[in-house]
Amino acid sequence: MLASAPPGGQPHGMDVVLTDRSIIWLGALFYLAGFIVGCLRLPRRQQPAGGRTMLVILLAFGLSSQTAGLYLRGMATGGCPLGNQFEIIQFVAWSAMVLYFIVGPAFRVSLLGLFTSGYAASLATISLLIPQWDAVRNARIFPNAWIEFHAALAVFSYGVFGLLALTSVMHLLQNWALKQKRLDGLFWFLPSLVQLNQINYRMLLAGVGLLSISLCIGAAWWVRDTGSVHWPKMLVTLAVWFVFSAALFLRWRGKLFGTRLSWTCVVLFMLAMMSLGPVTANPSKHPATLNHTR
Amino acid sequence: MDHEAPVLVLLGASHHTAPLAVREKLAFDATRTANLAARLRTTPGVREFALLNTCNRVELYGVATGAASIEAVRRTLCEVTGCAPADLDGVIVQRENHDAIGHLFDVASGLDSQIVGEVEILGQVKQAYDHALAQKWTGPVLNRVFQKTFQAAKHIRTHTAIGAGQISIATVAVDLAGKIFGELDPVKILVVGAGEIGLKTAQAFHSRGAKSITVASRTLAKAEDIAMAAGGWAASMAELPEVLAASDVVASSTSSPHTVITREITALAMKRRAGRPLFLIDLALPRDIEPDCATVPNVYLYNLDDLAQIAESNLAQRQAEVAKCRAILAERTAQLWPQVAHSLGTGGPIKAHE
Numbered sequence: 001m002l003a004s005a006p007p008g009g010q011p012h013g014m015d016v017v018l019t020d021r022s023i024i025w026l027g028a029l030f031y032l033a034g035f036i037v038g039c040l041r042l043p044r045r046q047q048p049a050g051g052r053t054m055l056v057i058l059l060a061f062g063l064s065s066q067t068a069g070l071y072l073r074g075m076a077t078g079g080c081p082l083g084n085q086f087e088i089i090q091f092v093a094w095s096a097m098v099l100y101f102i103v104g105p106a107f108r109v110s111l112l113g114l115f116t117s118g119y120a121a122s123l124a125t126i127s128l129l130i131p132q133w134d135a136v137r138n139a140r141i142f143p144n145a146w147i148e149f150h151a152a153l154a155v156f157s158y159g160v161f162g163l164l165a166l167t168s169v170m171h172l173l174q175n176w177a178l179k180q181k182r183l184d185g186l187f188w189f190l191p192s193l194v195q196l197n198q199i200n201y202r203m204l205l206a207g208v209g210l211l212s213i214s215l216c217i218g219a220a221w222w223v224r225d226t227g228s229v230h231w232p233k234m235l236v237t238l239a240v241w242f243v244f245s246a247a248l249f250l251r252w253r254g255k256l257f258g259t260r261l262s263w264t265c266v267v268l269f270m271l272a273m274m275s276l277g278p279v280t281a282n283p284s285k286h287p288a289t290l291n292h293t294r
Numbered sequence: 295m296d297h298e299a300p301v302l303v304l305l306g307a308s309h310h311t312a313p314l315a316v317r318e319k320l321a322f323d324a325t326r327t328a329n330l331a332a333r334l335r336t337t338p339g340v341r342e343f344a345l346l347n348t349c350n351r352v353e354l355y356g357v358a359t360g361a362a363s364i365e366a367v368r369r370t371l372c373e374v375t376g377c378a379p380a381d382l383d384g385v386i387v388q389r390e391n392h393d394a395i396g397h398l399f400d401v402a403s404g405l406d407s408q409i410v411g412e413v414e415i416l417g418q419v420k421q422a423y424d425h426a427l428a429q430k431w432t433g434p435v436l437n438r439v440f441q442k443t444f445q446a447a448k449h450i451r452t453h454t455a456i457g458a459g460q461i462s463i464a465t466v467a468v469d470l471a472g473k474i475f476g477e478l479d480p481v482k483i484l485v486v487g488a489g490e491i492g493l494k495t496a497q498a499f500h501s502r503g504a505k506s507i508t509v510a511s512r513t514l515a516k517a518e519d520i521a522m523a524a525g526g527w528a529a530s531m532a533e534l535p536e537v538l539a540a541s542d543v544v545a546s547s548t549s550s551p552h553t554v555i556t557r558e559i560t561a562l563a564m565k566r567r568a569g570r571p572l573f574l575i576d577l578a579l580p581r582d583i584e585p586d587c588a589t590v591p592n593v594y595l596y597n598l599d600d601l602a603q604i605a606e607s608n609l610a611q612r613q614a615e616v617a618k619c620r621a622i623l624a625e626r627t628a629q630l631w632p633q634v635a636h637s638l639g640t641g642g643p644i645k646a647h648e
Contacts, residue, residue, distance in 0.1 A: 178473060178594045183604065192476035193571055257569030258592050 020076070024069035024090060025128055030062030031097075031121035038114030042186050055113050062117075063097045066124065070094060077137065080152045086127045086134035088155055088276055093123035095159020096166075103163075109191045109199060115166045123162075146217055153214035154237070158272060160207035161244065164200060165269035168262035171196040175259050193258075200261060201251055208248045211241050236275045243268050298360050300341065300638040302435060304394040305368055305386055306353030309408050312385045320375050320385075322347040330354075330374045331431060337370060339363025342433040344426035344440070346401070348418045350408050355398065357435045357638065364388070391638075392631045395439055399623040402447040404456060411456040411612040416447050435637050439630070446626045454622070456615045459608025463491065463601045464498035466608070467575050470601075471499065471543050474571050474594060481542045482506040485524070486534070486554060488516050489547030491577045496524050496545060508541065510534055512548075538572075539563040545575045546582035557586040564590055575601070 034055050070090060073081040081087040100116040127133055170190055177187035191199075215237070222229055247264050250256035256264060307320055322330065327345060334340050334356070340363055343356035354371065358364050368386065372379045389397050400406045402419045423440040426432045432440070451457055460466045468478070475481050481504050485496045488511045496507050507526030510533065511517035517528035529537045531554075538544065538559060548554055555574065564572060569592065576583040576597040588595040 174473065178470070179588065181596070181600050181604070183470075183473070184607070190473070192472060193474050195476040197569070254568045258571070260591075 020069045020072035021128065021134075022069075023065050023072065024124065027062045027064075027066030027069060028121055028124035028128060030058050030065060031093075031117050031124060034058035034062060034117035035114065035121050038111075038117060042114075042189065052113070055117070059097065059100070059113060059117055062120070063094070063101065066090065066094050066097070080148050082151050082155060083137040084134055085276060086130075087137075089123050089127035089133070091152075091155045092158045092162055092273075093120040093127075095156045096120055096123075096162045099159055099163050103199075103203075109167070109170075109195065111170060111186070111189050111191070112167070115170060116163065119162060119166055144221075147221055150214050150217040150221070153210055153217070157207050157210035157214060158276075160203055160210060161265075161269045161272060164203035164207055165266050167196055167199050167203060168265040171200060171262040172259060172266070175262075197257065197261075200265060204244065204248050204251060204265065208241070208244050211244065215241055240268075240272045240275060243271075300357055300359045301364065302355070302391050302394050302439065302634060302638060303358055303364055303367075304353055304355050304389040304397055305364075305371060306346070306351060307382070307385045307387065308351035308353070308406065310406075311387055316377075316381075316385055317350070317352070319377055320352045321349075322352060322375075326374055330370065331429065333370050333374065334367065334431075337363060337366045340367060342436045343367075343431050344422055344436055346419060346422040348415065351401070351406075353401070355394065355436060355439075357433065391635070392627060395442075395630055395634065396623065396627040398439065398443050399446045399627055400620070402443045403450040403619060403623060404447075405450075405616055405619055405623075409461060410609065410616060411458075413451070413457055416444070416451075419447075420444065435634055438637065439634060442626070442630050446623055449626075450619050450622060454615050454619050456612055456619050458615075459604075459611055461605045461609045461612070463577070463598065463605060464495045466601045466604045467495050467543075467545070467596070468498045468502050470594075470596060470604075471573055472502075474573050475542060477503070479503040479505060482540060483508070483526075484537055484541035484544045485509045485520070485526075486531075486544060486546035486582065487511060487548030487550075487578065488513075488520055489549070489577065492545045492547030493520060493524060495547075495575065495577065496526070499543065500524065504543075508537055510537055535559045535562065539566040541572070542570065543573045543575065544583075545577055547577040548582050549578070550582060551580060553584045554582040555587065556584050557590065560584075560587040560593055561590050564592060567592075 037058060038055050070081050070087075073087065077083060080091075082091060096116055097120050100112060104112055104116075171193060173187065174190040174193055174196065177183055177190065178193070218229075222234075247256060247261070247268060251261055307317065309317070312320065322345060327347070330345065331343075334343050339359040341357040341359070343354060346353040346355070354367065356367060358367060368388075369379070371386070372382060397406070398419075402416050404411045404413065404415050407415050419440075423432070423436075427437070460469045471478060471481060478499060481499070483496055483499050483504050483506065485492045485507065488509075496509075500507060507521070507524050508529055509517045509521040509524065509526055510529040510531055511520070512531050514528060514530045517530070521528040534554070538555070539562075544555070546554060560572070560574070571592045571594060574583050574587055574593060574595040576595065579598065581597060583595060583597075585595070587593055
């Protein structure tokens with residue numbers, strides 16, 4: 001029997017055997033298994049036949065499980081599962097994995113699967129291991145479908161920024177390896193600097209684009225009820241949008257590139273993730289208030 | 295060994311047993327090969343044969359009946375090459391049946407090559423077999439053995455790291471450029487100086503798709519000659535700062551006693567490159583490029599020692615794979631040998647189901 005666990009993770013009744021959290025756990029374990037499989041083939045320069053296929057299969061199972069878990073959670077709560085920090089972190093990890101399956105074949109970046117699996121496994125596992133993040137859930141946070149779409153799109157853009165941070169880390173590692181003349185193990189498989197530069201630019205463009213659309217939708221509703229949004233939340237969200245947009249502008253103007261751009265993207269993503277804490281702390285006096293970071 | 299029964303035999307010399315001077319004497323050209331084939335065809339007891347002739351080895355694979363016929367083949371080899379039999383004692387190696395198959399597997403997989411894991415040998419074995427097949431020198435035994443050899447060699451290349459990493463200075467540099475730029479087609483190459491190693495490096499880039507090659511030398515006429523040979527453009531040394539800014543890979547091999555590319559002109563060039571990386575390869579002794587250039591962001595500097603170290607590391611990696619490859623090939627040899635033994639006994643073709 002499938003069921004949604006209440007916040008806190010404990011299922012009701014003895015007949016519940018598979019909760020949304022347990023399915024999400026399963027997804028996290030698949031991601032972890034994919035990461036381990038990817039790491040195991042690193043010491044060998046020659047990729048064993050089927051090694052990548054195994055990684056992709058594990059990640060596909062992980063994504064399916066996570067999607068199923070979040071779907072159950074969404075069905076139980078009657079909307080997009082973005083009601084607390086646990087759900088938001090899960091959604092960010094899910095977005096990154098979805099993006100990997102979308103952009104991975106197009107970019108053909110070696111090791112992106114490994115990095116994404118490690119990243120998704122970390123986010124998913126950490127959020128599962130901190131029960132406080134799932135102890136309370138803001139109920140009925142979306143007054144209409146547009147606001148729900150706005151929130152989902154905003155969190156999805158965090159997923160894009162997450163993947164951007166990963167490709168930025170890959171760029172920094174490749175730069176370090178080439179500068180230090182260390183081209184063994186992991187470094188042997190890393191994509192070229194130019195390819196990573198191009199991918200970073202496109203991901204930055206995509207992330208800023210999605211966040212901008214999300215904010216436009218949110219703004220259209222906000223002007224009808226300016227009291228509906230918590231001001232610190234709005235400021236933090238706008239700050240996140242502004243710094244990523246500034247990075248994109250500087251990249252476009254040729255002022256920010258290479259390792260500086262990579263460091264910028266990594267730092268900005270970490271700041272954005274840290275901003276989730278204060279942003280999700282929705283004051284109870286506005287139970288139906290729109291959360292812009294979601 | 296019962297030498298009256300048909301035997302799969304290998305008679306040959308390689309860099310392991312013969313110094314270069316001896317290998318030169320043993321080398322086969324078209325006339326010699328035709329002469330050898332004509333004589334082997336009339337040698338009693340010789341059923342099939344194929345000749346593998348490369349710069350590092352001359353090996354004759356055949357099916358012969360009886361010790362006398364094998365001895366006759368050995369004599370023919372000496373006569374055709376003009377070597378005295380005594381001169382080839384210890385040079386010509388003889389292997390039979392199971393061991394001959396194992397040796398051919400090793401050779402085709404690059405395990406027996408001077409540069410372990412090199413890929414060219416497989417093409418040379420294929421060429422030798424195709425020629426023998428076209429001339430109808432081979433029969434059911436050699437056909438089967440060679441087909442299985444190609445499968446084994448392909449398996450080794452796909453499932454092990456025997457061919458991983460480049461092991462010459464020029465190709466290591468090309469691999470590194472791939473790590474920086476990815477596709478090499480749009481990469482612009484600048485060769486500074488008229489050194490042979492610089493030109494070889496440029497040619498290695500050209501063979502991997504780089505289309506734009508510029509040669510800069512103190513003497514413009516010399517630069518033009520080399521540029522013409524490499525299919526590129528010539529520039530004078532005075533133009534170096536300009537050309538540097540427009541190039542992606544710089545291979546420098548001048549005989550100048552002083553550095554030719556300084557940190558200052560590199561930093562200036564980088565300002566005009568809009569973030570595109572620059573790969574500097576210093577192939578000269580004394581060095582042409584100031585080591586401080588490596589501190590400029592987005593500049594990657596490698597000298598001869600760096601490249602040699604990577605090549606050595608790649609070679610060590612290949613050698614570490616040899617034992618694994620040999621185990622795979624031993625298994626395949628053990629599988630093939632009963633089929634070949636059966637065919638040698640019956641003289642008939644090897645059936646597919648065997």
